[in-house]
Amino acid sequence: MSTILILSGGGIKGAVAAARYVRDHELILLHVDHGQAASTAESRALAMLAAHWPKARLCTAALPPLNHMPSAVRAGAGPVVNSDPTRKQSDEAARLLSLRGLMPTMFSLGAQAALRFGASSVVVGISALVTGEHIGLPGQDAGPDARREALHAFDIMLEAMLRPRTRIRMEAPLMDLTYPQIVKLGQRFEIPWERTHTCEAPAGGSCGKCPSCRARAQAFLDAAIRDPASPATAVNLKPLPVA
Secondary structure, X not given: OOEEEEXXXXXXXXXXXXXXXXXXXXXXXXXXXXXXXXXXXXXXXXXXXXXXXXXXXXXXXXOOOHHHOHHHOOOOOOOOOOXXXXXXXXXXXXXXXXXXXXXXXXXXXXXXXXXXXXXXXXXXXXXXXXXXXXXXXXXXXXXXXXXXXXXXXXXXXXXXXXXXXXXXXXXXXXXXOOHHHHHHHHHHOOOOHHHOOOOOOOOOOOOOOOHHXXXXXXXXXXXXXXXXXXXXXXXXXXXXXXX
């Protein structure tokens, strides 16, 4: 039985991606703290998912806050000084900056963890929700071709760096699925939705106001499935047809 490493923040996409492999593989659920406010709640959710699957275990890692890393790059000699992390930004600007280049960084850390644990594949929850900010292309569209090219490029790099007997593959089983389609697939896999976490707020639970909470509420509404982890459906949401 081979080992699969799942990169997940304890949310819906990671849970559904993991469920695809849980029957025939041992799972390493890797949570990465990169300075996000909800890191503790995400790790707690992932631990509950690991407890739900007998052949899964939790692994955690930490990175410097990604939203301050671009400011640590400068030309010339001399010490590098990070910009003031307390500087004022709009909420949306800060959110987009925190996502910039997140996927390549996670890919690299996932590959290192896979080598350590002897995993044959690194599974990521890339879906139609991925933006240009995620894959390091700020302001650009992250369409299906861009998503595939980003994953394929990293896969080629791993193939060139590693010996054949330590080959690690990058897999994205949700690549072309929309959020409602992922929810429907998760329902078929009998995902314990109450053990997943989506909210961006640090307090845990579901605030129902942040972009992630609203997107989750809309996805469950469109999929015509009740979300037991959400106290109530967000207001002003209308169901949309789902393929």
